[in-house]
Amino acid sequence: MLVLFAAPLRADSDLPPAPLSDTQLADPRQEAAAKALMEKIRCLVCQGQSIADSDAELAGDMRAMIRQRIAAGEKPAAVQAWLVRRYGSWVSYDPPLDRFTWLLWAAPLLLLGIGVVLARRSFRSRRRR
Secondary structure (H helix, E strand, O other), X not given: OHHHHHXXXXXXXXXXXXXXXXXXXXXXXXHHHHHHHHHHEEOXXXXXXXXXXXXXHHHHHHHHHHHHXXXXXXXXXXXXXXXXXXXXXXXXXXXXXXXXXXXXXXXXXXHHHHHHHHHHHHHHHHHHO
C-alpha cells in the first residue's frame, strides 16, 4: 500500500536538468532573443504557462533547445517554425492563420457582428414602442 501512494513522488526523473535550461547565454543579444521566444512558446505540460515561466522538466528541455539553436546562429523565427513543426501549431501563443485556426481568428469578429445585430434590433424595437 505504501508503494502505491509513494509512486507519484517518483514521477519526475532523477536526471539533471538540461545544460542550458536555466543558464543564460554569454551573448546578451542572443539571450534576449531566446527569452523573447520562450515567452511565445506554450509549455506542453502546464499548458497555461510559457516555457519561460514553467518549472516542468520538458519546459527546461525546450528552453535548452532554444538556447542551443540560437547560440548556433539560427534566427528565432526559424527556431519557432521548427518547434511548431515538431509539436504542432498549438505550442505557439501566436498560431498561424490556416484551415485549422481560422475560426479562432474569426470568432472575435463574428461575436462582435452578432452583438451589433442584436443591439440594433433592440434599439429598433424600443423606438417602435
